[in-house]
Amino acid sequence: MPHCRILVFSCNPEQSTTETLAGASLAGAHQQSRGFARYLQFQTRGGGGGSGWGRWSEDSDKVLWGLIAANVGGFALWRLAPNLMQTHATVSIEGLRAGRVWTALTAAFSHKDVYHLGANMVGLYFFGRDVGRLFGGKRLLMLYMAGGVAGSLAHCGWYYYQACKTGEGRYGRARWFGFTPSALGASAAVNALTVCDILLYPTRTVLLYAIIPMPAALLGVLWLLNDVSGAMDGHRGHIAHAGHLGGAATGLAFFLAYNVSTSSTNATYMPAWEAPQGSPADAMRDFEAALAQVAPSMRLVDAASGPAREYRRYAVDDPLFDHDDIEVLISVQRPPYEADPPLVTFRSMAAQVKYVWPIQQAITDFGAQRQRLKEVRSRLGWRILGCDLLECFEE
Known part of the structure; x- marks a missing residue:
C-alpha cells in the first residue's frame, strides 16, 4: 500500500x-x-x-551518497598515497601554521581505519538521510562541511588553549608548536548531522550499539557527556573529543538558525x-x-x-x-x-x-x-x- x-x-x-x-x-x-x-x-x-x-529529495540522496563515496575514496587514497594524505588530509596546528588551511575541510573526508570509516558512514547515512530529505541536498552538504571545519578548528583550538593554560602541550613544551596531534575523520561532520536530527526527533527510539533502545535525546546527552569527559581528560584513546564537540555545536547552531524565526x-x-x-x-x-x-x-x-x-x-x-x-x-x-x-x-x-x-x-x-x-x-x-x-x- x-x-x-x-x-x-x-x-x-x-x-x-x-x-x-x-x-x-x-x-x-x-x-x-x-x-x-x-x-x-x-x-x-x-x-x-x-x-x-521530487528533485529536492532526489538531490539530497545524491548528495548523501556523494559524501559517502568521497569518504570511501579518501580511505582508498590512504592505501595509495599515504604521505599525500598525511600532509593534505589531516588537520593540526602545524599544518594550519604552514598555510594548509584546506586541511580543516579535507580531514572530514579522511579515514585510515576501516572501523572508523564504517561507523561514521553508518551515522552519516541514517542521520544525514533525515536531514537531507527535510532540508535538501544543499543544506545537507553545507551542514556536513561546516561541521567538519568546526570540528577541525575546535580540535586545534582546544590544544592551543591547553598549551596556553599549562605552558606545554600534550607532547611537551618544546614540541607544542612544532608538532601537535593531527586529526582526521568525518566524526565532527557526522556529529553535526546527528545533533540536528536528535533535536528534530528527540523522543524517537534509537538503539545504542544496535542493542539498547533509548530515546534519541538520551543518546545525545550520553554522547556529549562522553566527549566532554574525554576532552577534559586529554583526548583519551587518541580520539579528538573537542572536535566532536565542535561538530555538535554546529548541529545545534543549524537547528537554532532554522528553528528561531527572524523578523523577515x-x-x-x-x-x-x-x-x-x-x-x-x-x-x-x-x-x-x-x-x-x-x-x-x-x-x-x-x-x-x-x-x-x-x-x-x-x-x-x-x-x-x-x-x-x-x-x-x-x-x-x-x-x-x-x-x-x-x-x-x-x-x-x-x-x-x-x-x-x-x-x-x-x-x-x-x-x-x-x-x-x-x-x-x-x-x-x-x-x-x-x-x-x-x-x-x-x-
Whole structure:
C-alpha cells in the first residue's frame, strides 16, 4: 500500500517541541500565494512545472551518497598515497601554521581505519538521510562541511588553549608548536548531522550499539557527556573529543538558525508525516475535510493543480493573531503512485507574529497552533515519518 509523506511547517514560537524541526523559510507573514510553493519550486500558476519536492529529495540522496563515496575514496587514497594524505588530509596546528588551511575541510573526508570509516558512514547515512530529505541536498552538504571545519578548528583550538593554560602541550613544551596531534575523520561532520536530527526527533527510539533502545535525546546527552569527559581528560584513546564537540555545536547552531524565526522570515519546519492515501488528490481531499472539522472558519485563498500535484492555501481565523495562513502542497516525484508515493507538505503561518530585536524572541501563541496541527493529524490518523521503522513517542 503506497502512502503519502507529509512535511509540516509552522511558524508558531512555542513549537520547538518534538513536533518541530527547524528554521525560517520565507519573508513576511502576508506573503501571497506563491510564497510556500516558490520555496519548494512548485509553480502554483499555469499548471505545474518547476522541479518540485521530487528533485529536492532526489538531490539530497545524491548528495548523501556523494559524501559517502568521497569518504570511501579518501580511505582508498590512504592505501595509495599515504604521505599525500598525511600532509593534505589531516588537520593540526602545524599544518594550519604552514598555510594548509584546506586541511580543516579535507580531514572530514579522511579515514585510515576501516572501523572508523564504517561507523561514521553508518551515522552519516541514517542521520544525514533525515536531514537531507527535510532540508535538501544543499543544506545537507553545507551542514556536513561546516561541521567538519568546526570540528577541525575546535580540535586545534582546544590544544592551543591547553598549551596556553599549562605552558606545554600534550607532547611537551618544546614540541607544542612544532608538532601537535593531527586529526582526521568525518566524526565532527557526522556529529553535526546527528545533533540536528536528535533535536528534530528527540523522543524517537534509537538503539545504542544496535542493542539498547533509548530515546534519541538520551543518546545525545550520553554522547556529549562522553566527549566532554574525554576532552577534559586529554583526548583519551587518541580520539579528538573537542572536535566532536565542535561538530555538535554546529548541529545545534543549524537547528537554532532554522528553528528561531527572524523578523523577515517566520516559518518553521516540523517533522514529516505519513498517510495511506494513494494520490495527491485523495490526500488533499482528506486533509481539507480534517482541517474543516478542526477550524470551521477556514476559507480557501488560492488553489492550483499540476501533473501529479495539488496546491491549496487557506486562511483560518485565530483570536490572537487575527488569522493563520495554511498552505498545502502535495506532489509526487513521478507517476505511477504505486511506484513513487505522494509527498505531502504543508506550512501553517500565524499572520501577525512579532519579534523583539536583537534576540528575535517571538511572542507566544500559548501553543494554539501546535494543538491545531496535532488535532488535524489525529483526525487523519497520519503518523510522523519514520515511525514505520522506529517506534515513536511524540505526543
